[in-house]
Amino acid sequence: MNFGQITIIGVGLIGGSIGLAVKQRKLATVVYGVGRDERNLERARASGALDRISTNLKEACAKSDFIVVCTPVDRVAADVLAAAQVAPSHCVITDVGSTKGNILAELNGKMPSGGATFIGSHPLAGSEKRGAAHAKADLFTDRLVVVTPIADTDTEVASVVDLFWQNLGARIMRMDPHEHDRALAFTSHLPHAAASALAGVTPIEWLNLTAGGFKDTTRIAAGDAELWAAIFEANRDAVLTSLAAFTQQLERFRDALETRDHPQLIQWLIEGKRIRDALGS
Amino acid sequence: MNFGQITIIGVGLIGGSIGLAVKQRKLATVVYGVGRDERNLERARASGALDRISTNLKEACAKSDFIVVCTPVDRVAADVLAAAQVAPSHCVITDVGSTKGNILAELNGKMPSGGATFIGSHPLAGSEKRGAAHAKADLFTDRLVVVTPIADTDTEVASVVDLFWQNLGARIMRMDPHEHDRALAFTSHLPHAAASALAGVTPIEWLNLTAGGFKDTTRIAAGDAELWAAIFEANRDAVLTSLAAFTQQLERFRDALETRDHPQLIQWLIEGKRIRDALGS
Numbered sequence: 065m066n067f068g069q070i071t072i073i074g075v076g077l078i079g080g081s082i083g084l085a086v087k088q089r090k091l092a093t094v095v096y097g098v099g100r101d102e103r104n105l106e107r108a109r110a111s112g113a114l115d116r117i118s119t120n121l122k123e124a125c126a127k128s129d130f131i132v133v134c135t136p137v138d139r140v141a142a143d144v145l146a147a148a149q150v151a152p153s154h155c156v157i158t159d160v161g162s163t164k165g166n167i168l169a170e171l172n173g174k175m176p177s178g179g180a181t182f183i184g185s186h187p188l189a190g191s192e193k194r195g196a197a198h199a200k201a202d203l204f205t206d207r208l209v210v211v212t213p214i215a216d217t218d219t220e221v222a223s224v225v226d227l228f229w230q231n232l233g234a235r236i237m238r239m240d241p242h243e244h245d246r247a248l249a250f251t252s253h254l255p256h257a258a259a260s261a262l263a264g265v266t267p268i269e270w271l272n273l274t275a276g277g278f279k280d281t282t283r284i285a286a287g288d289a290e291l292w293a294a295i296f297e298a299n300r301d302a303v304l305t306s307l308a309a310f311t312q313q314l315e316r317f318r319d320a321l322e323t324r325d326h327p328q329l330i331q332w333l334i335e336g337k338r339i340r341d342a343l344g345s
Numbered sequence: 346m347n348f349g350q351i352t353i354i355g356v357g358l359i360g361g362s363i364g365l366a367v368k369q370r371k372l373a374t375v376v377y378g379v380g381r382d383e384r385n386l387e388r389a390r391a392s393g394a395l396d397r398i399s400t401n402l403k404e405a406c407a408k409s410d411f412i413v414v415c416t417p418v419d420r421v422a423a424d425v426l427a428a429a430q431v432a433p434s435h436c437v438i439t440d441v442g443s444t445k446g447n448i449l450a451e452l453n454g455k456m457p458s459g460g461a462t463f464i465g466s467h468p469l470a471g472s473e474k475r476g477a478a479h480a481k482a483d484l485f486t487d488r489l490v491v492v493t494p495i496a497d498t499d500t501e502v503a504s505v506v507d508l509f510w511q512n513l514g515a516r517i518m519r520m521d522p523h524e525h526d527r528a529l530a531f532t533s534h535l536p537h538a539a540a541s542a543l544a545g546v547t548p549i550e551w552l553n554l555t556a557g558g559f560k561d562t563t564r565i566a567a568g569d570a571e572l573w574a575a576i577f578e579a580n581r582d583a584v585l586t587s588l589a590a591f592t593q594q595l596e597r598f599r600d601a602l603e604t605r606d607h608p609q610l611i612q613w614l615i616e617g618k619r620i621r622d623a624l625g626s
Contacts, residue, residue, distance in 0.1 A: 188556040208553065237553070247551040254546075255562040258539050260617030261594040263624075265535075265587070270528040271624050272489065272518070275469040277565040278624075281536040284558040285621040289614035296602055296610065306546070307599055311592060313542040318588055321577055329577065333570035336541030340566040343544075343552050343559075 065231050067224075068129030071096040073121060073143050075108045077190065078160045079134035080199030083113030085232045088201045098124040108196045122150045130228065131180070133159040138294040141170030148180045155180035156224050160187055162248060164212045164241035166298035181221045184212040184241055186248070187234060194288050205233035212241040249302035254310055256292055257303070259285040346512050348505075349410030352377040354402060354424050356389045358471065359441045360415035361480030364394030366513045369482045379405040389477045403431045411509065412461070414440040419575040422451030429461045436461035437505050441468055443529060445493045445522035447579035462502045465493040465522055467529070468515060475569050486514035493522040530583035535591055537573055538584070540566040 070092040072079045079097070086092050097114035098121050099105050105117035118124040125131055125147040133143045140161045147157055157180050161167055164184045175182060189207040209229040213222040226236045239247075263285040266278075296303050313332075320328040351373040353360045360378070367373050378395035379402050380386050386398035399405040406412055406428040414424045421440045425448070428438055438461050442448055445465045456463060470488040490510040494503040507517045520528075544566040547559075577584050594613075601609040 188554065190556065190558070207556070210554070244554075247548075247554045250547050251551050251555040251559050255543055255559050257595070257598055258543055259558075259562050259621075260614055261591055261598060262536055262539055262617075263621040264613070264617035265590040265594045266531050266620055267528075268620055268623055270532050271620070273469065273491070273525075273528045274532040274624065275471065275488070277471075277540075278532050278536050280561045280564045281540050282617075282621050282624070283561045283626075285617040286626075287618070289611050289618055292614055293607060293610045297605070297607070300602055300605075304599065304602060307595065309546040310542055311595060313546045314538070314588065314592060317538055317542060318585065321581055321585060324578070324581075326574060326578070329574045330570050332545070333541055333573055336543075336545035336563075336566040337568070337570055339547055339549055339552070340540075340544040340563050342549055343555060343563070345564075345567070 065091055065227060067092050067228060069094045069096060069127055071098060071124050071128040071131045071147070072114070072134060073098045073124075073131065073147065074134035075099045075105060075114065075196050076134060077194055077196065077198050078187065078203070079132070080108050080111070080113045080196030081201065081203035082132055082134065082160075082232070083108060084111070084199055084201035085204060087112055087115075089231060091228075091231050092130075096124045096128065104196060108199070111196070111199070113196065113199060121146050125155075126150045127152070128155055130224070131155060131157040133157065136291050136294045137161040137163045137166065137298045141167045144171060144182050145174055148176055148182065151180040153179050156221050157182045158185045158225050158228070160185060161298075162186060162252065162295045163245055163298040165245045168214065168241055181218060183217055183222055183225045185225060185229065186210045186212070186244065187229065194291070202233065204229065207234050208237055209234040210237050210239050210244050212239055212244055214241065245299050246302045246305075249299055249306040250309075253295060253299055253303045254306040256284050256287065257296070257307065258310065259283065346372055346508060348373050348509060350375045350377060350408055352379060352405050352409040352412045352428070353395070353415060354379045354405075354412065354428065355415035356380045356386060356395065356477050357415060358475055358477065358479050359468065359484070360413070361389050361392070361394045361477030362482065362484035363413055363415065363441075363513070364389060365392070365480055365482035366485060368393055368396075370512060372509075372512050373411075377405045377409065385477060389480070392477070392480070394477065394480060402427050406436075407431045408433065409436055411505070412436060412438040414438065417572050417575045418442040418444045418447065418579045422448045425452060425463050426455055429457055429463065432461040434460050437502050438463045439466045439506050439509070441466060442579075443467060443533065443576045444526055444579040446526045449495065449522055462499060464498055464503055464506045466506060466510065467491045467493070467525065468510065475572070483514065485510065488515050489518055490515040491518050491520045491525050493520055493525055495522065526580050527583045527586075530580055530587040531590075534576060534580055534584045535587040537565050537568065538577070538588065539591065540564065
């Protein structure tokens with residue numbers, strides 16, 4: 065497989081890892097990296113993730129066959145539009161955002177007709193670490209990538225996006241973008257909020273009394289605040305729904321404990337254990 | 346160092362690991378294991394964790410110099426009393442329970458005068474795994490053990506308990522038992538409740554849409570329900586206090602999101618990140 069000229073917009077952990085993987089697997093004639101920070105781009109090129117670099121999005125997209133937008137979710141739509149305005153009509157554009165509905169809403173009716181096509185993607189790979197310095201060529205190996213075509217998406221174009229991720233070692237799942245957002249509110253966004261809240265209420269002088277359980281449970285709270293605020297805001301309604309379910313579940317715990325209802329407390333703990341056990345270690 | 350005859354009451358993950366560590370480091374003349382399940386005891390002896398085994402607590406404690414009670418927190422006090430009734434007067438008894446106040450309350454006024462002495466311990470080492478089969482000789486290496494003497498604790502006896510854990514490779518911290526319980530409510534018990542609640546509200550059909558963040562955040566939800574119910578109940582008041590702080594923190598998150606207060610949301614995320622970053626990875 066060769067995807068021609070690939071342009072990566074936003075060269076952080078994900079964008080940098082895509083560059084490394086594409087180069088290692090020889091999936092492109094040229095990998096072009098776009099970003100705001102020239103030194104960051106230089107470093108990514110030096111690390112072997114990129115062939116060419118530019119701070120000018122239009123210049124880097126004008127001859128692209130495949131574009132991956134790897135900017136924060138509140139900037140994806142604007143970058144997709146900017147790319148679509150200059151890219152060749154056969155160009156396929158995708159992204160890696162953790163939310164999909166907001167991007168489609170922002171793009172609605174704005175994509176140039178007869179021009180490049182956009183289909184959303186979300187690789188379920190990431191880290192509380194940030195930046196191209198943490199990029200890894202195998203970040204997507206055996207990871208799931210959710211691809212979110214909509215009703216009028218060209219099936220051939222959707223297949224190109226599938227193939228791209230599969231060539232990076234990922235598994236593909238097609239999903240409705242809004243269903244994706246509702247699910248990710250529970251499986252990713254709510255856990256982040258819970259981890260942040262746990263860390264946030266822990267008196268710092270008691271941190272030496274933590275062990276592996278606390279470390280694991282709060283690890284993702286170290287994530288970037290701006291990135292995560294954008295994700296929560298982009299998926300506001302679904303996040304609030306998942307939060308309501310979570311606080312209701314905590315109320316059941318509190319009630320069982322307050323009323324000394326031992327069987328109810330056991331039952332409540334078994335509910336969580338059953339689902340966690342189903343996931344495996 | 347030699348602690349003479351050591352008896353371990355309750356040979357699970359912690360008790361088994363103590364046996365392995367004591368034997369490996371040659372800290373005892375005899376390691377005696379007590380439990381209800383003879384086959385479990387036989388396996389622990391076969392694995393090298395124990396020299397002698399018995400299902401009769403009194404028999405196994407009658408000639409002990411040092412006793413470690415490793416049963417669930419709702420059984421520790423009864424086992425300490427049973428051991429104290431038969432142990433020599435010079436014998437030092439400690440435990441490994443995750444809660445300390447409830448044990449002292451249950452023991453209050455019941456220890457035989459002029460007999461064996463009890464001081465609580467809590468090694469901050471453990472796992473969502475359970476049972477002697479997962480025991481490891483290095484479970485306590487570089488881990489913190491909180492030792493909780495009270496006002497009338499003999500300082501020499503407290504030093505013996507410190508030395509015991511230090512000889513197993515652990516670091517020691519002395520702490521008031523009630524302060525211990527208040528701290529552990531935040532650093533251990535609340536995270537467990539949050540992890541259980543997160544897992545409990547996640548629709549099982551969406552588990553394939555989880556990644557490392559969900560896995561980490563919910564890992565401890567796989568812990569044993571009976572063990573954890575006993576811990577929550579033993580530390581009820583402090584757990585409810587920590588839960589109230591947690592739900593209040595979640596309400597601040599919800600308010601910032603609902604009212605689209607971006608600076609407040611960023612500030613909230615930074616609070617959690619600052620504390621998690623202070624802990625290290």
